[in-house]
Structures are given as structure tokens and as C-alpha cells.
Amino acid sequence: MTVRMRCTIVGLFGNPQKNIIVPDSSLSEREKIVQSPATRGTFALAVLAISLIMAGCASMGDVAPQAKQIDPASLDAGAAIAAAERDAGWPAADWWRAYRDPQLDAWIAASLAGNPSLAAAQARVREAQSLARVAHAEELPQLNGNLSLMRQHWPDNVYYGPGPLANADTWNNTGTLSLSYHLDLWGKDKNNAQRALDAARARAADARAAQLELEANVVRAYIDFAKNYALLDIAHATYDRQNELAELARKRLRAGIGTQLEVSQAEAPLPDYSRQIDSYEEAIQLGRHQLAALAGKGPGAGASLGRPKLALDANAGLPSALPAELIGRRPDVVAARWTVDAQARGIDVAKAAFYPNVDLIASLGGFAVSAPFATFLRAMNGGWSAGPALTLPIFEGGRLRAQLGVAAAGYDQAVEHYNQTIVGALKDIADNVVRLRSLDSQQKDAARAVSLTRRSYDLSHTGFSRGLTDYVNVLIAQSQLLTAQENQTRVEAARLAAHASLMAALGGGLETAGDAPHDTPAGDARRADASDASAASSASAAASVSGAPAGSRAAGIGAAVSAGADRATDNTRASATTPAAAPAHAARARAPASAAAPAIR
Template sequence: MKQTFNISPVRLSLIATSLSAALLLSACADFSGIKEQATEIKVSLSGQTESVRWPDASWSEELGGSQLSQLIQNALKDNPGIQLAATRITNARALQDQFAADRQISLTGNAESTYQRFTKNGMVPPPLAGSSESNNQATVNLSYELDFWGKHQAQSRVGLSTEQAAKAETESAKLLLSNAIARQWVQLQKQAGQLTLTEQQLKLRKEWDSLIQQRLKAGLDNRSELQQNLVSVANLQSEVLNWREAIAQTKLQLALLAGQTPEYANSIATPVTSRTVDFHLPSELPLDLISRKPEIIAAKWRIEAMRGEVELAKNRFYPNINLVGFAGLSSLGLDKLLKSDSTIMGVGPAIHLPLFEGGRLRAQLAGKVADTDSAVLQYNQTVLNALKDAAEQLQTLQSTSLQIVQQEQAQQAAQQVLTLNRQRFEIGTSNRLPVISAELALISQQKNMAELSARQLDARVNLIKALGGSYPATRQ
């Protein structure tokens, strides 16, 4: 037996009337007095900035060779903080999938069977009244949301922005970790250099002590000079131990940053202290390079996500219209369930009308707008902090460059004194002590230079972080 399903003119008129009422009610949405108050700081890429591509993506290779580069790569893979940040991307993608599913037709199946006794004193007519029978129903239910107000577009905005923010935040975490490892590497390189220079000083002081002992035996010197040298030897021995301890602690810190156990520190080789590093710093670095900093990009995407949330909050003022339908079988008694006469079906709109919410919807919208203002202010603060950080690192670089020039002059003067003393010693007009004294003075200048060089290198590494590393600029 063929079943037909027709919608009567009355039914069509009811559906049309419902939709018309919903459209009219949409005009009653009141957003007055609820709007953003905060204004974003504009930081965008200029033509000049696009011509400056600094730093190069291989900056870690230039700084510490393949060992530092590999250490950073392992850390980015194994560090729990990076792994945690990556899960936010997965969550954001799941949110997008959820929103995408909301835009599709929803089909659900429902089946139930209830054995019951029907009352004689109710609305159930005989012969069913007073009898017991099973009430059975099996249906497929359809639901599709009609989007008249841009809800799905707002959901897409929230989902996409949240995912992009999560990606940028992950890159920000990677940049912070890379920066931390590179700075520890710079410290390790400095500590190794200072240990070498201190050991050289200690060796010279011991030679000094041997010469003073000889002069004492010959009656050419007094014991006060010997005692002063013994104090210097003791201080240098303590300094050697301190540098060795600092190296061990820095290696341990590098192991932990790399997401490894403390035993991994033993496999970290001491950097070559003679390695020269030149990042080819441009003569001018526009501060709007920070627009590519992942932390700032993430903050910008968070604003976009919040504005999507505002649009969703506005959507709640409008009627929610769903097209619903069902088709299936229904019968009293299981033996009749599969018969053609047991077919049931229906279709129609389901409309949710927010007629009176006691100000709840306006309060929710105001809260989302306030959250957007908060996101804008956080973005502005992030931009200002980045500008301050970049300016400070540039200032440190300029200051240390001037100090290094002065230090080079002092080091050259110490080298000239050593050369003159060696010449006098070689021609026999002086003994070895003035040569040792000049060598000690030169090493002291070299240690000062090592401190300045490490400070300059640290500032360059920090400038890389301040300007976003090698992270590519994206839409602002």
C-alpha cells in the first residue's frame, strides 16, 4: 500500500505566518548602548619593514652550530610546555568541527516499546480502555537550523580565529623556549671562556709564586710579596671552582629546557669559546617588525574570536528557527508495527522566540563586549611591552658596542705593555716577573671583553625574541 504525505494549505499558511512573525520580531533586537570602548594600537608592516628580513631562520645555527640547533629542535619536540600548547590547536580544530556539524542536517533514530495498561476512566476509548497492550514507535527524526541572522558565519569566525590564535600561541611558546635555550648557551660559552682564562691566570700566579720563592732564597725579595700572591692563588682557585659549578648548572638547565632528564646534561658539549658570531644586524631595525611577533599575532586573533562571540551573543536576540521532521512506524502491539498502515510522518518549523528574558540577553552581550575590550587592551599592552623590549635590546646593543670599542683599546694597550716587557726580558734588561704581571693584566682585560661580548650576544638573542624570531608576518 502506497503512502502519501501532503501538507495542507492551512499548514503552509501556519508555517508562513510563523516565519513572518519571527522576521518581524527580529527587528525588535535592542543593542543600544552596548558597544566596544577600547581602540587597538595600529602596528602594521610597512614597505620599509618588508625590505628588512632579520633575523635569518638559521640564527641558532650561526650562534651555536649544529649542536645548539639540534638541542633546540629536540626541545621543541620533547618539552612538555610545547606539547601542551599544541593541544590547544587540536581543541580549536575540534571546535571548528563542532560548529561545522551544527550547519549540517541532523538525523537521529528513536525506538521505544512500552507495555502498559490503559485506564477505563480516561480519554482512551474502548476496546483499548481497560486493556493492556504494548505501545511501539520507531522513527527517524530530522532537524535543520535555518540561519537568517549570520549565526553560522559568526561561529566560523570564532572557530577560525581560535585556531589561528592557538597556532600563534604555540609558536610564541616555541620562540620563548628557543630564546631561553640560546641565552643559556651564551652563558655556557661565556662561562667556558672565563674558566679557561681563570685557569691561565692561576697557572701564571703559580709561576709567579715559584719565582718569588727563588728570589726569597737569594735574598732579593721579602715574604709580604709571597703572601699577597698566595691570596691571589687562593682566590683564583675558588673562582675556577665557581666557574665549573656554573657550567654544570647551566648544562643541567639546558637539559631541563630540552625536556630531558638531568643525566642528559653530561652529553652537552662545552661550546667553542673562540667561535665568532655575526648576526649581520641591519643598520636600522623598524620597530614595526614586532607585528610578526607570534605573541602579538595571537592577541590579535583573540580579538577576532571575541568579536565572533559578540556576534553570537547578538544572534540570541533573534528567533531560532529549525525545520524539523520525522518519519517512522507506530502501533499498539508489536504484530502491527511493520504494517504499512502504521506509517507516521510530519514536518514543520520549530521556532524559539526570546520574548522576555529579563535583561539576560543584554547582560550576556554586554559581558562579551567587555571581554572584547579586555582582549583589545591586552593586545595593546602586548604591543607596548614588545616595543619596550625591542627598544631596550637595541639600546643595550648600542651601549655594549661603544663599551667594546673602549675595551678593545684597553686590551690593545695591555697587549703593547706585554710586548714591551717580553722584549726587555728577551734582551736581558728585565726578569720574568714584569712579563707575568703584564700577562695577568692582559687576561683581566680579556675577561672584561668576554663579559661584554656575552652581554652583546645575549641582547642580540633577546632582540630576536622581541622581533618575533623568524616567524612570518600574517594578517594584522
């Protein structure tokens, strides 16, 4: 049961006699005391006091959140991260330029400008911004006007009879201005507006995560595109060598020093090698289609792509501040942290519902019935009303506690999602460090295998052409060389892709700033009894993106949550505590002194 009380002071303009106000002389002493301003004010204060007392009937019980946030610095990063070089710096915003391929740079720019999924993510940011402005509007006074103009014709017939209004036209007009303002005594509106703003920041971080995923997908698709070109070259070279061997076998047969079996053995692999050529040409065309789709274009747009020229000089170096700064470097972690902050505000909103709701209401207007048009504008026909309206919960069947439970459970879910995101982020980094270090070693072995099998093939080919060795030796050497060359190409492509995945795992250029998730002191105090470590890692959290490439749809979280949304919540943000200073370390990834790796061409 919810009780609503309204204490309203009503007044009329104009002549007291015409407005039918009872003169003081006709009132008893008791009535005069009741209607005096002092008595009315005392009554209003009494109602407010009673409301506060009765509000205690709605108990919050023991409903409280249970989850606690993980401090990234407390996690064991593992031997792989510990053993990696720790002064390489965080990735640059345009991290893909390390591959030194202008065509790749241009295609990523086109993808950021035209990808529909990224555009949808940006639309979600704009939606969240608008919702934040809607929530902020609830903190402001509401002024509404109402005007009603109605003309009425009175009949003159036997039913109505003669009279002053018979066969006359009159107006029934009303004009009012109403003002309402919710007294946010318990911070419900403020926390609701801050929750909406935090949600908008989370959506902006999600948009940056979508941009990073798109960048990484384009790079990986482009690497696969380059790999298929390299494999096509190997298939062509293998076919040409095999065709040369078949011709050599035929010459030996004509010279009487060869056999038909040798000719048949030399010609047998040719159809399969031709099939491989067709297969890689198909893969190249499919790669064009995939890259075109990532850029939001039709399949034909991929025809403009030339052969990639990728090269990378990099090792598995990591920033020195990992994992402590990871909370402000990965957009998915930042989004999860803002979501936690928004859910914490939701708990404050749910708690505020247990207390009385106080609104100030006032109206001013003029009224006239069966009168000339402008009569309602005269002072004598004006009136006003003003007073507070109180709503307080007394018995609501446990609804408020259930709503608080929903908010607390939502907070727990957000915290556990944040914790899982932190754990998953460290796993991604460790996996890619291990993979990249392994592929660096595999690359050296693959290059050595190509060198050895090529020498073996050259020796067997020379021996066969001179009649010194059997053709079987040539077939074995040819197969070994083909396998070694394909392995080398795939290892190099995997190495390039692992580097792209590591850059994405490190945040892809997301930079920390002072606009970090934070809680108001009041909110911290109200949540302290439920989760004493609910904001243990918020001091190092960060939420704005800077340094994104020009033309990017998601230039940054700070930019994505537009100035309009920020201006709409200036009052709310001004009352919040100042977030902890973000780490100043923003070093760029440096090129190591190691020798350049072979390029996929």
C-alpha cells in the same frame, strides 16, 4: 521570558480508517478550511511575521565596544630604530645558525622535538581545532535514529482473568528517524564557527610564540654555557700566572734578594683563584642541566655537550618595512590580532540572540504496542511529523543586553591587549637595538683594555723577575688584567644574547601569508556603529607561519591549524571577504661587511 512556538504538520501512513482519521464528510466547512494546506502555510507565515515584530521587544540599547586598534605605522618608532641600518631583512626561520655552531643547531632541533611546554602548546592547538569542528557541526543538519525493542509477557491469573493476551508474549516496538536543522537567518552559527576557527588560529600563533621563546631560551642558555667555559679558562690562566709568581717570589727569597712578605703576598690570592675555578666548573654543570631540561631530557643528557664554539658577524640592522609589517611578523602580535577577530565574531553571536530562533524539525517512524515483533515496520503503523519551531525573546530581564555587554567588553580587552602587544614589540626591538649597538662599542673598548692591561702585566712581571719593581705593581697589573679579561668575555656573551633577543623581537622567522585576520562585510557593518576604526590595521595582519625548520613541532600557524579544521570550515570561510594581500617582502638577514667579532670559545 522566552516564548517558543511550534507549528507542526502531522501525518500517518496506511489505512485512514484504521489510523482513526476523521473523514472530510464529517467536518464542517470551517474545519475544512482550517485544515487545508494553504491555510496551514498561511498560518506559518503569519507566525513568522508576528515573531519578527515581537523580537523588537528585546532591545540592544547602546551597548557597544569602545576600544580602537593601534595602527603600528602610526607609532613613533624612536631614534634608535630610525638610526639603525634598514635593509637587513627579517630574520630567517633558522636564525640561530648565524652563530655557526653545529652543536647548537642539533640541540635546538632536539629541544623542539622534546620540550614538554611546547608539546602542551601544540595540544592546545589540537584542542582548539576540535572545538572549531564542533562549532562548524552546528551549521549542519542533525539526523538521529531511535530504536526501542521491548518484549512483554502477559500473566494468566485470577487478577488478570482470561483474554486474548493471557499467558501470551507480545512486543512493544518503536523505530524513528528525526531530522532537525537550525535556520541560521542571523548568522549566529556562522559567526560562532568562525569565532572558533579564529580562536584556533590564535592558539596556533601562541604555539609558534612558545616555539620562538624556546629557541631563544636555548640560545641564551647555550651562550651562558659558552661564557662560563671562557671564564673558566681565564680563571685557570690567572691561577697559573699567580702560581708562577709565587714560585718566582720563593726563588728570590732563596737567592737573598726577596722577602717573606713578597712570598706571602704571592701565595695569598691562590685559594681565591682556586675557588673561582670551582665556581665556574659548577656553573658549567648547571648549564648542562639547564640545556637538558629545555630539551625535555634528564640532567645526565647534558653530559654529551662539548665545549661551545660560537661566533657571530652581525650588526643592529633592521628590516626596511618596520614597524608596518611587524603586525604579521611576530607570533604574539598575530595571536593577539586573531583574538581580536574572534572577539568581534562573539559580538555578532551575541547580537544574533536578540532575533527569533527558527528550527526545522521532522520525524518519521513506526510504532506498535502489544503486537508481534515486526508489526511496527508495517506502513499502516507508520507516522511522520514536520514543521518549524520558533523561539523568540520578549522579556528576559536584560540578560541578552548583559551578554552583549560581556562580548563587547571582551572585544575591548582583546583590542587593548593587541595594542599593548604592538607597543611592547616596538619597545623590545628598540631596547635590543640600543643594547646591541652599545655592546658593539663596549666590545672594542673591552678588547683594547685587555691589550693594555696585558702589556702592563708583562712589564711589571719582567721588572719584578729582574728585581727592578716591587711586587705590589705585579699584583695591581694582575688584578687589572683579570678584570679586563672577564669584562671582555661578559661583553661578548651579552652581545650574542642581545642578538638572539633582537631576532626573537623581530619574530624569529615568522613570514606573512594571505591567511590574515579579516571580518565579513556583515560583521563590519554591524560593528561600524560601535567602533569605526575597529579593523583599521587588519589589512596588513597576517597569521600563517612558514619556513620553520624541519622537525619543528610548530612548523607554522597555517600548518598548526590543520587541514582538517580548515576543511571543516570551508563553507564559513568561503563567504568571508578576501584578506588584503600580505607584503611580499621576505628578505633574509644578510651578513654585513663588518669584520668578524671574536668568538666565545
